[in-house]
Amino acid sequence: MGDDRTSSRPGSIKALKARKTTAPAPAPGTAAEAVRRRTVGDGPTRLVLFERTAPGIRLGDWARTRLDALEADLRTTGGIMFRGFGTDTPEELEDFASAFVPDLFNENGEHPRAAVNGNVYTPVFYPPEQRLLWHNENSFNDSGPGRIWFCCVRAAARGGETPVVDSRAVHDRLDPALRARFADKGVMYVRTYGTGLGLHWREVFRSDDKATVEQRCRASGLDFTWHGDRLHTRAVRPAVIRHPRTGRMSWFNQIQHWHTSCLDPQTRTALETVLDASELPRTCAYGDGTPIPDEVMAEILAVYQDLELALPWQPGDVMMLDNLSMAHGRNPFQGERKLLVAMGGMLDFG
16 A cells, blocks of 8 residues: 555556457467366356466467457456466566566565566465455555466465455345445545554555655555554545446455454454554454444355355466456465465556
8 A cells, every 4th residue: 555656557447448458369270279278166256277288388478379368268257277387487477467467566565575576576474374365456555456466386285275256246145235335335444554563664655754655645545644653544445346347346345354353363352452443553444434343244254255266276377367356365374385476457446
């Protein structure tokens, strides 16, 4: 939030509607025959899986010959998995992602940089024994990526899947009255930096200068106050959006990462015992400031859980998601796990 996006300017959702991707059709009898296509998932959440069955085909080169077909699959399912292409370096992931968008996001204080490439990140740190709940990337912000790519360099010995959930199906499955409240009020995201918990404002805003941070807060629509070296921000964002390409309504937010009921009981008790409500690293409410009841969050989490699809990672796998259509998370894992992340196609969410 409040990142310097001068090198990756977001476009408006309206402007995206006018964009069309074109690519030459693959010649018959070529690499098209060496890649199998199938759909996985027997519920509303599905992925298209492309699996290479012959050597000598680079993922980026292959994708550039069939962009229209891949875009059509992405509009339908919201996610595509590519397997067997042996993609496992930041350079290869960047080359593949760049086939779809011209503006990979290279300024993101929420994610540490991969050491060898400014456009590719490692996933945000989260304890391996804990589950990272489903979310749409940067949906707590005023803008963010329309696309996100994950590349598996090393799969965990056990667990570590990146579960996905169709956000359009979440929208449709939720109780209409619950959904209407969020659509009408939005979500208020409240954050405190500098408590020693979570990222510091210097990391997220990539600046030590408070005036610069304040400027970025204003540009991002964040109300802010300082309490010594602590920064307190709040902003109201949409909870539901309409997809610009398909017209489908999507449950698009990150409230499970902000509501204290979604923490494990020990962590929640410790935080609420030690910190005043105004000092919590993250919390959220309805857009009018009224609390979101725990039972409402439990209802939402149950819908996500019921719609989840989790495919085990294999080294060299790449998964591409439409961030407006598909939420993602991370399962607990054991052993070493290494994924790379790229984001792009920046959009204004408001």
